[in-house]
Amino acid sequence: MNATPTIDLSQAPVVDAHCHGFTRDSLTTAAPDRWLDRITFMGMCLDSSFSADKSLSKIVPQMTESTLLALKARRLLADLLDCEVDEVADCRREALVRDSQAYIVRLFTSENVAGLFVDDGYPLPRIPSAEFAKLVGVPVHRVVRIEPLIETARRATAGLNALVEKFSELLHKAADDPATIAYKSIIAYRTGLDVTIPDRTTVQSSYANWRESGWQESRQTSKAVRDHLLNITLDIARERRLPLHIHTGGGDPDVLLEHARPSLLSPLLKSRMSQPVVLIHCGYPWIEETAFLASIYPLVYVDLSVLSPWNTIFIERALELFLGMLPAGKLLHGSDEASEPELIWLAAHLTRFALERVLTKAMDQGYLTPDEAETIGRGILADNALRLHGLA
Numbered sequence: 001m002n003a004t005p006t007i008d009l010s011q012a013p014v015v016d017a018h019c020h021g022f023t024r025d026s027l028t029t030a031a032p033d034r035w036l037d038r039i040t041f042m043g044m045c046l047d048s049s050f051s052a053d054k055s056l057s058k059i060v061p062q063m064t065e066s067t068l069l070a071l072k073a074r075r076l077l078a079d080l081l082d083c084e085v086d087e088v089a090d091c092r093r094e095a096l097v098r099d100s101q102a103y104i105v106r107l108f109t110s111e112n113v114a115g116l117f118v119d120d121g122y123p124l125p126r127i128p129s130a131e132f133a134k135l136v137g138v139p140v141h142r143v144v145r146i147e148p149l150i151e152t153a154r155r156a157t158a159g160l161n162a163l164v165e166k167f168s169e170l171l172h173k174a175a176d177d178p179a180t181i182a183y184k185s186i187i188a189y190r191t192g193l194d195v196t197i198p199d200r201t202t203v204q205s206s207y208a209n210w211r212e213s214g215w216q217e218s219r220q221t222s223k224a225v226r227d228h229l230l231n232i233t234l235d236i237a238r239e240r241r242l243p244l245h246i247h248t249g250g251g252d253p254d255v256l257l258e259h260a261r262p263s264l265l266s267p268l269l270k271s272r273m274s275q276p277v278v279l280i281h282c283g284y285p286w287i288e289e290t291a292f293l294a295s296i297y298p299l300v301y302v303d304l305s306v307l308s309p310w311n312t313i314f315i316e317r318a319l320e321l322f323l324g325m326l327p328a329g330k331l332l333h334g335s336d337e338a339s340e341p342e343l344i345w346l347a348a349h350l351t352r353f354a355l356e357r358v359l360t361k362a363m364d365q366g367y368l369t370p371d372e373a374e375t376i377g378r379g380i381l382a383d384n385a386l387r388l389h390g391l392a
Contacts (some may be wrong), residue, residue: 003369004051005092005360005363006356006360006371007355007356007359007360007363007373007374007377007380008070008126008356009352009356009374009377009381010352011112011233011354011383012377012378012381012382013112013114013115013183013378013382014021014111014112014113014114014333014348014351014352014382015111015114015115015116015117015332015381015385016113016115016116016117016324016333016334016335016337016347016348016370017278017303017305017333018087018117018119018143018245018280018281018303018305018332018334018335018336019116019117019118019124019301019305019331019334019335019337019338019343020118020122020123020336020337020338021118021120021126021127021132021343022123022127022132022135022339022341022363023098023127023135024096024100024101026123027096027100027340027341028096028097028099028100029153030340030381031097031156032089032090032092032093032331033089034061035049035072035089035092035340035342036064036070036073036089037057037060037061037070038339038340038372039066039068039069039073039082039339039340039342039343040060040063040067040069040310041063041069041306041310042046042063042067042183043057043060043339044252044338044339044343045066045251045252045253046253047338047339048122048172048338048339049250049252049253049254050188050254051253051254052252052253052254052259055263055316060112060239060339064089066333067153067247068307068312068313069309069310069346072312072346073342073346074088076349077092077342078348080106080107080110080186081340082094087376089296090301091262099315100135101135101136101137101193102136102138102238102278104135104144105137105342107206107342107344107345108137108138108340108341108342108344110345111315111345111348111352113138113248113344113345113348113372114135114138114139115138115139115140115145115382115391116132116138116139116140116141116344116384117141117182117334117385117389118132118140118141118142118143119143119184119245120142120143120144120145120148121143121145121147121148121184121186122338124137124194124253124340125147129141129142129177130179131178134342138170140179141179141180141181141391142174142177142179142180142181142182143181143182143183143184143245143278144171144175144177144180144182144183144184145183145185145186146167146171146183146184146185146229146230146233147185147186147187147190149167149171149174149225150167150229151253152166152170153166153167153170154215160203160207160225163225164206164229164232164263165234167229168197168236170234171183171233171236172236172240173241175236175240176264180242181242181243181389181390181391182237182242182243182244182245182278183237183244183245184244184245184246184247184280185233185244185245185246185249186228186245186247187226187227187246188247188248188251188255188256188259188260189247189254189255189256190217190222190226190252190256191217191218191219191226191242191256191259191264192223192256192259192260192264193226193241193246193248193259193261193264194259194262194264194265194267195230195231195265195267195268195360196210196224196225196226196227197271198227198228201385202224203224203225203228204223206221206223206224206250207221207224207225207302209221209222210222210225219256219296220263222386225275233270234275237275238275241390243275243276243277243278243301243388243389244275244276244278245277245278245303246277246279246280247280247281248259248260248261248262248265248266248279248280248281248282248283248286248290249261249281249282249284249285249286249306250264250284250285250306250369251281254312259282260285261287261289262286262290262293263282263289263292264347265279265288265293266293269297269300270297273298273299274299276299276300276301276388277297277299277300277301278293278300278301278302278303278332278371278388279293279300279301279303280303280305280320280334280336280392281303281307282303282304282305282306282307282318282338284301284306284307284311287307287318287321287322287372288321290324291321291325292325294326294330295325295326300330300336301330301331301332301388302326302330302331302332302381303320303332303334304318304322304332304333304334304351305335305336305347306317306336308333308347308350308351308354309333309335309343309346309347309349309350309351310334312350315350315351315354316354316357316358319354319355319358320358320361322382323358323362323376325345328376328380328384329379329381329384329387330381330384331379331380331384332384332388333347333349333351333380333382333387334347335348335383336370348381351380351381352381355377355381356377357381359373359374359376360373360375371384
């Protein structure tokens, strides 16, 4: 019997459907000997958290040397930079200082990274899409995070009606930006994913409580207001023909983890079945819930960031779950890079490698032909995201 051929996705382009911006200054001023710490999940999340004790970051280096992603990243980068492993930090620093753009282009070219979908809500102030595209050398598309717009509208207005009007105006203005391809919400960080459709009286009462608390964020004060504003976002997203990305599952220590399970979104998804919604971070660690939701709601999509790159040797098992249950056209590659460009490069490398192995296994078991497997692999790496966001 002839052996099943293996699939080769080495030439497939990669579009990172969920990452964050950075600047040349942020890259060159960060401590060069801590770059590996900053690409670990612990290190990145401590840096991005507003509530975590920053002094705890001194613990991170002790953990890095036993973190699989960091160990692999150091070896891969040594190969790319043609240096010894113990020279990587210095060689990387030299390359960034000499020509940051050339270094990033070298990274991205080696993994055929062809485009980025950038969440503009972190870091702040927002990095303009054209400025970021010039630095990274690939097309950059803007995903508009609604929470900074809510804060802008709240500070600029007095009263619920004015807040809603201003917020709606800001959503439309953002959609007018040619770079904009989607809205995004991190309501899981604010009041939770159990989003309702509150009545007017409840929203007014919530606004009053929120204001009287000095704008302290809690489920007891601002939940109904934020639920209402998310529903308004969905209305405008439908009007402007934009998908909505929603953070699901874990994140940095600021997330309301007990209210972040993707299954909590089920009532909202049911009420909005005709609109495309992307479940960011695939609801990790509740990936089975995400797989189920995307299997029953026709326009629910799954972003694989956090799973890749940080789950390393588990990525293949998770892909087997999603590919085994979902139409593969619903899966979007992403990295959730929020610290260093190497995370975009690493996620592309690890997702491609895992897809090749999982799709080869599917061919071996008779589920796919080689052509079907390659089409699915290319779809997950780039084509699905481009198609969903009108960029195909």
